[in-house]
Amino acid sequence: LGIATAEFVPVQGPDELAGAVKKLGLPAILKTCRMGYDGKGQWLLRTADDVARAKSQMPEGLQRTTYASDEAPCVLERMVAFSRELSILAVRSRAGEIVFYPPVENHHREGILRLSLAPAPQLNAKTQTAAEDIARRVLEALDYVGVLAIELFECDGKLLANEMAPRVHNSGHWTIEGAVTSQFENHLRAVCGFPLGSTVAIGHSAMLNLIGDVPNPAEVLCIPDAHLHLYGKSPRPGRKLGHVTLHAGSNKLLAERLADLPAFFQRPIFCLDSALKACSGSASASAL
Amino acid sequence: LGIATAEFVPVQGPDELAGAVKKLGLPAILKTCRMGYDGKGQWLLRTADDVARAKSQMPEGLQRTTYASDEAPCVLERMVAFSRELSILAVRSRAGEIVFYPPVENHHREGILRLSLAPAPQLNAKTQTAAEDIARRVLEALDYVGVLAIELFECDGKLLANEMAPRVHNSGHWTIEGAVTSQFENHLRAVCGFPLGSTVAIGHSAMLNLIGDVPNPAEVLCIPDAHLHLYGKSPRPGRKLGHVTLHAGSNKLLAERLADLPAFFQRPIFCLDSALKACSGSASASAL
Numbered sequence: 001l002g003i004a005t006a007e008f009v010p011v012q013g014p015d016e017l018a019g020a021v022k023k024l025g026l027p028a029i030l031k032t033c034r035m036g037y038d039g040k041g042q043w044l045l046r047t048a049d050d051v052a053r054a055k056s057q058m059p060e061g062l063q064r065t066t067y068a069s070d071e072a073p074c075v076l077e078r079m080v081a082f083s084r085e086l087s088i089l090a091v092r093s094r095a096g097e098i099v100f101y102p103p104v105e106n107h108h109r110e111g112i113l114r115l116s117l118a119p120a121p122q123l124n125a126k127t128q129t130a131a132e133d134i135a136r137r138v139l140e141a142l143d144y145v146g147v148l149a150i151e152l153f154e155c156d157g158k159l160l161a162n163e164m165a166p167r168v169h170n171s172g173h174w175t176i177e178g179a180v181t182s183q184f185e186n187h188l189r190a191v192c193g194f195p196l197g198s199t200v201a202i203g204h205s206a207m208l209n210l211i212g213d214v215p216n217p218a219e220v221l222c223i224p225d226a227h228l229h230l231y232g233k234s235p236r237p238g239r240k241l242g243h244v245t246l247h248a249g250s251n252k253l254l255a256e257r258l259a260d261l262p263a264f265f266q267r268p269i270f271c272l273d274s275a276l277k278a279c280s281g282s283a284s285a286s287a288l
Numbered sequence: 289l290g291i292a293t294a295e296f297v298p299v300q301g302p303d304e305l306a307g308a309v310k311k312l313g314l315p316a317i318l319k320t321c322r323m324g325y326d327g328k329g330q331w332l333l334r335t336a337d338d339v340a341r342a343k344s345q346m347p348e349g350l351q352r353t354t355y356a357s358d359e360a361p362c363v364l365e366r367m368v369a370f371s372r373e374l375s376i377l378a379v380r381s382r383a384g385e386i387v388f389y390p391p392v393e394n395h396h397r398e399g400i401l402r403l404s405l406a407p408a409p410q411l412n413a414k415t416q417t418a419a420e421d422i423a424r425r426v427l428e429a430l431d432y433v434g435v436l437a438i439e440l441f442e443c444d445g446k447l448l449a450n451e452m453a454p455r456v457h458n459s460g461h462w463t464i465e466g467a468v469t470s471q472f473e474n475h476l477r478a479v480c481g482f483p484l485g486s487t488v489a490i491g492h493s494a495m496l497n498l499i500g501d502v503p504n505p506a507e508v509l510c511i512p513d514a515h516l517h518l519y520g521k522s523p524r525p526g527r528k529l530g531h532v533t534l535h536a537g538s539n540k541l542l543a544e545r546l547a548d549l550p551a552f553f554q555r556p557i558f559c560l561d562s563a564l565k566a567c568s569g570s571a572s573a574s575a576l
Contacts, residue, residue: 180513180535195510202490222483225468247468 001137003161006080006153010072014055020076021051027079030054033071036163038238039111045076080160082153084278086120086127087171089149090135091186094193098139099186100132101179101199104171105278106151107271112238115271116207118174121251121278130159138164147172147187170209170240177227177245178205203247204254206279208270210242215264220244223257255279289425291449294368294441298360302343308364309339315367318342321359324451326526327399333364368448370441372566374408374415375459377437378423379474382481386427387474388420389467389487392459393566394439395559400526403559404495406462409539409566418447426452435460435475458497458528465515465533466493491535492542494567496558498530503552508532511545543567 009020011030021028032041043054059073085108089101102119135150149169151162172183181189181197189196213235220228223246230242246261248254255276265272297308299318309316320329331342347361373396377389390407423438437457439450460471469477469485477484501523508516511534518530534549536542543564553560 181515189509192505194506197509198512217480218482221477221485224486227469227485 001141003134003137004159005077005161007078008075011058011074011076012072014058017051017055017058017076021045024076024078026051029077029079030058030074031077032059032074037165038113038240042111080153080155082155082160084120084154085162086123086131086152086154086159087116087149087169088131088135088152089147089169089172089175089183090132090139091147091183091190091196091199092139092144093190093196094145097196098136099196099199100135101172101175101183102201103128103131103152104174106171107274109269109271110238112209112211112240113170114209114211114269115275116171116174116205117251117254117275117278118171118178118205118207119201122281127154127157127159134159134161142166146190147183170243171207173229173243174205174207174245175199176229177247178202203249204251204279205248206246206254206258206275208244208246208265209240210244211240211269212237214241215262219262219264223261225257251279251281289429291422291425292447293365293449295366296363299346299362299364300360302346305339305343305346305364309333312364312366314339317365317367318346319363319365320347321361321363325453326401326528330399368441368443370443370448372408372442373450374411374419374440374442374447375404375437375457376419376423376440377435377457377460377463377471378420378427379435379471379478379484379487380427380432381478381484382433385484386424387484387487388423389460389463389471390489391416391419391440392462394459395562397557397559398526400497400499400528401458402497402499402557403563404459404462404493405539405542405563405566406459406466406493406495407489410569415442415445415447422447422449430454434478435471458531459495461517461531462493462495462533463487464517465535466490491537492539492567493536494534494542494546494563496532496534496553497528498532499528499557500525502529503550507550507552511549513545539567539569 009023011017011020027046030043030045036042045051045054085106086103087106088103090098092098103123104116104118105120106113107115131152139148147168149165149171153160153162168183168187175182178201180200186197214230217228220226225247227245233239233241235241246257248257258272258275297311299305299308315334318331318333324330333339333342373394374391375394376391378386380386391411392404392406393408394401395403419440427436435456437453437459441448441450456471456475463470466489468488474485502518505516508514513535515533521527521529523529534542534545536545546560546563
């Protein structure tokens with residue numbers, strides 16, 4: 001579709017890995033082409049040992065039967081020195097109407113989304129238009145109906161498509177309180193053949209994922225403009241158990257809300273430092 | 289509790305009705321003290337025929353056993369020439385914390401709520417404080433936990449308590465999109481023993497009840513900032529099947545949204561004329 005991505009080499013099976021590594025060099029990331037999430041289906045390859053381990057773990061045989069004949073089960077991707085990760089949520093109705101939520105800035109730790117800022121701070125109109133163009137091309141090429149999220153790396157003002165999620169997406173949970181119409185309502189409007197709702201953001205939101213454990217609800221609910229969502233799932237390391245959306249009239253106020261969060265959220269895993277930098281306009285680096 | 293109401297006479301049973309009518313005069317309204325809603329459990333008495341019919345229909349015997357010994361099953365109330373009906377939703381937590389949503393202006397037809405404007409237009413601070421005082425007295429006297437709604441008549445700048453609903457209330461449905469925390473979330477926060485959420489209104493809302501029939505969803509969903517709620521109930525005359533919340537940044541814009549509603553809502557039953565008057569600052573009369 002003419003959408004820029006990281007440089008990559010298809011990998012049909014374990015036997016092709018060494019050749020792909022030779023072609024791209026290290027560090028690189030081996031990814032399954034489908035069903036990856038939260039760092040699952042990804043191998044970060046920095047050393048020969050990493051390559052050997054990935055080779056023994058990557059899918060082959062049985063899994064391959066679920067793929068189209070011209071599709072590799074994996075790709076090896078060159079590492080990208082991105083300045084930040086953005087995502088764009090787009091919605092297409094049965095009638096072909098397309099709307100976009102404002103792009104979001106995402107912060108990950110251990111391959112899992114930890115925090116999203118919406119709308120993405122310091123986003124220029126050119127980048128926003130570029131993100132919308134990418135999403136529109138995908139939606140139209142797939143004759144897609146519903147919400148679709150595309151994760152994008154921002155590098156030197158350019159966008160590289162990273163992954164796409166053909167569904168409502170974690171980086172769109174802020175829309176429940178932070179947009180006129182939530183991603184969930186717009187997904188239903190789309191698949192039911194109704195007109196789509198406004199995607200305008202109401203103020204500024206930060207969405208924090210609750211992964212592995214949850215705070216004392218009272219500590220969150222006493223924060224002004226904080227909304228707590230618990231999914232009723234049993235705790236397990238790395239499992240998304242809920243999220244908190246903070247809401248504010250400006251990024252400055254949002255930064256204050258983030259800085260005031262109780263101790264539970266002050267652990268490095270919540271990415272508060274990089275979020276605070278982003279909200280106050282400094283450059284921020286999102287670690288893998 | 290020292291809360292002003294319409295002048296009324298307790299009516300222990302059918303035999304006491306004639307005496308009560310003699311005392312208060314006509315027109316008057318006979319009301320059951322409990323479980324009334326949507327005009328059910330109410331008899332508007334204008335003529336001797338009305339009195340005779342109410343006497344044959346009003347509860348006695350069996351129903352009386354469900355009441356406390358010092359409580360009449362009915363009251364006869366003198367008609368009140370109110371300028372408008374307001375309601376206030378208040379929330380009290382287990383810890384005794386109390387918060388109030390801004391009072392709402394309600395418009396009825398045939399004894400059923402048709403439209404609410406939130407916050408109530410042209411409400412002065414004195415009336416708002418008076419409404420909060422009434423609600424606070426009730427919440428504290430009952431050691432109440434959760435959301436409670438009190439319907440109030442505004443007469444010459446004074447408030448008369450009309451009915452109360454010890455639960456989330458139809459006139460609070462606008463809070464789903466129109467307030468920082470919805471009445472439903474605050475009810476759960478209260479009964480779960482959590483801190484209560486902000487009751488601040490976001491912009492201006494109009495809530496229209498869908499009673500007896502529902503519009504084509506597409507006709508509502510194409511309206512900017514309209515939110516459609518369908519309850520999944522089978523249609524029946526007089527039955528609440530859903531509601532629509534319109535949202536705007538100002539009452540002027542809200543009036544424009546109301547005026548632009550599709551034909552379905554232009555029937556007199558939706559009270560658009562009186563709502564438009566209220567939004568644009570004219571005096572409005574809410575018919576029973």
